[in-house]
Amino acid sequence: MTEIIQDPLSLTIDDDASVVVLTGAGISAESGLSTFRDSDGLWEKHRVEDVATPEGFRHDPELVWRFYSSRRKNARTCQPNDGHKALVDLERRLKSKNGSFLLVTQNIDGLHQRAGSENVIPIHGGLMETRCSNIRCEDSRTAVYDDKVYDDELPKCEKCSHLLRPNVVWFGEMLDVAQQREAIWAVRKCDWFLAIGTSGTVYPVAGYVQDARAAGARTVLANLKAADNLHAFHSFIPGRATDVLPKLVATTG
Ligand code: APR
Ligand code: ZN
Numbered sequence: 001m002t003e004i005i006q007d008p009l010s011l012t013i014d015d016d017a018s019v020v021v022l023t024g025a026g027i028s029a030e031s032g033l034s035t036f037r038d039s040d041g042l043w044e045k046h047r048v049e050d051v052a053t054p055e056g057f058r059h060d061p062e063l064v065w066r067f068y069s070s071r072r073k074n075a076r077t078c079q080p081n082d083g084h085k086a087l088v089d090l091e092r093r094l095k096s097k098n099g100s101f102l103l104v105t106q107n108i109d110g111l112h113q114r115a116g117s118e119n120v121i122p123i124h125g126g127l128m129e130t131r132c133s134n135i136r137c138e139d140s141r142t143a144v145y146d147d148k149v150y151d152d153e154l155p156k157c158e159k160c161s162h163l164l165r166p167n168v169v170w171f172g173e174m175l176d177v178a179q180q181r182e183a184i185w186a187v188r189k190c191d192w193f194l195a196i197g198t199s200g201t202v203y204p205v206a207g208y209v210q211d212a213r214a215a216g217a218r219t220v221l222a223n224l225k226a227a228d229n230l231h232a233f234h235s236f237i238p239g240r241a242t243d244v245l246p247k248l249v250a251t252t253g
Pocket of ligand 2: 132133134137138139140157158159160161162
C-alpha cells in the first residue's frame with residue numbers, strides 16, 4: 001500500500017545516502033513548458049505518430065521539424081524553476097559528504113543542465129541537439145548542439161546530404177544502451193529513488209521504481225497527481241514540484 005505523505009519535511013534523506021532521481025515533464029511545467037498527458041498537453045495537440053516516430057519523420061519531416069522547432073523556441077524562453085534548483089542543491093549536498101546522486105531525466109528541454117545539475121542522464125535525448133538521420137552515416141552516431149529553428153529550410157547532413165533530425169528518442173526507438181546500463185546500475189544500488197513530475201506511463205523508465213524497490217531502496221513519487229505506477233512506490237507526496245522539492249531537499253542532513 002503506498003503511503004500518502006502531506007508534509008515533505010517528514011522525510012529525511014541522509015547526506016551520505018545514494019540517491020537516484022527520475023524526472024518527467026511535470027518538473028518543467030512551472031517553467032512554462034507543456035507536459036504531454038495533462039489536459040492541454042502536447043499529445044492533445046499533436047498525434048504522437050505524426051511528430052514523435054521515425055515513420056512520422058519519414059512521412060513529413062517538415063511537420064516534425066515544426067514541432068521540435070516550436071519546442072526549441074519555448075524552451076529557450078523558459079528558465080529553470082525552484083524544483084530544478086532544489087535538485088542542484090541536493091546533488092551538491094550529497095556530493096559534499098559521502099553521498100551520491102544521479103539524475104535520470106525523460107525531459108529533453110535542458111532545464112536541469114541549465115540549472116546546474118551535473119550528474120545527468122538525458123535518457124530521451126536533447127531538444128537542442130541534432131544528428132544525421134542516415135544510420136549508415138557516421139554523423140548519425142554523434143549529435144551536435146543546435147538550437148536553431150527550422151520552419152522552412154530543413155537541415156541536411158554535410159557528409160551524406162540526408163536530412164538531419166532532432167537528437168531525441170522517438171516512440172519505437174531504443175534508448176542509448178550505455179545510458180540505460182548506467183541508469184539501471186545506479187537504480188539497483190541506491191538508498192532513495194525519487195520520481196518527480198512523471199505519469200509513469202513510458203517504459204522501460206517507468207519500471208525503474210520496481211528495480212529500486214526490489215534492491216531495497218526507499219521509493220518516493222512527488223507528483224501533482226497519482227501516476228500510473230503509483231502502486232510501486234512506498235510513498236507518494238502530492239503537490240507541485242516547486243513546492244515539494246525545496247522542502248524535501250531541506251531535510252537532507
Ligand atoms: N509538479 C509536479 N508534477 C506535475 C506538475 C507540477 N507542477 N505539473 C504536472 N505534473 C505531473 C502530472 O500530474 C503528470 O503526472 O507531471 C506528470 C507529467 O506526465 P506526462 O505528461 O506523461 O510526462 P512524462 O511522464 O514526462 O512523459 C514521459 O512520454 O511522451 C513521452 O518522451 C515523452 O519523456 C516523455 C515520456
Ligand atoms: Zn549524414
